[in-house]
Amino acid sequence: MMGGRNLDNRVEIACPIYDESVKKEILDTLDICWNDNVKAREICSEQLNLYVKQDDSPIRSQFVTYDYYKNQL
Template sequence: MIDREITHAQNSYPASIIIKLNNLEESKLIAKLYDASQAGVKVQLIVRSICRLIPGVKGMSENITIKRIVDRYLEHGRVFIFDNNGKPEVYMGSADWMNRNVYHRIEVCFPVYDEQIKAEITDIINLQLADNVQAVMLNNHIENVPVKTTKPTIRSQYEVYQYLSKKA
């Protein structure tokens, strides 16, 4: 799916990837995300903990941003959203992109087909991408940098709770 997004970008079609994980360390998948960035794919990552990918390096990862959110609740969601030339595909899974998970365990990743559920997952991920209270950005030195914005404050865990409460 990353290769498909690369092909879309090379053909001037919409191409983006959003991934939410707790840990990102597996070198082949990191290299593939670098390839995507170099092809012009916009890659937005939410990585809570370990992250070996270096974002924002000209010519290597300038199209990659990484946000880290640590708040009251420990989150374990793994979400993968591929633009797919304007026909978004959403996947969820059980594993982080770590060597032990990729090479030494049996993990599950599955597509989300229901349009309403896809929309809800996308809404929740967009709230997390908009977080400017508990979130930090990783810079090209893998340092946590506070999110600077003049926009209204968004604390994603609170906003997700409000969003889901309204749906209940």
């Protein structure tokens, strides 16, 4: 299957975040991602990448994240 999500052959790491400002920035970015309803997908039990149905005004996390960091400057 071309273009499928790599769910089986991947490496993930974790590390503690001690700096509170960095922690807030990461949590803000994750909140933006959770609210995406334009490019968001859910992976069902058959591992299909289904788009999340858009009921509210569109929120595209890539654009919102860009604006978030642009406003940090």
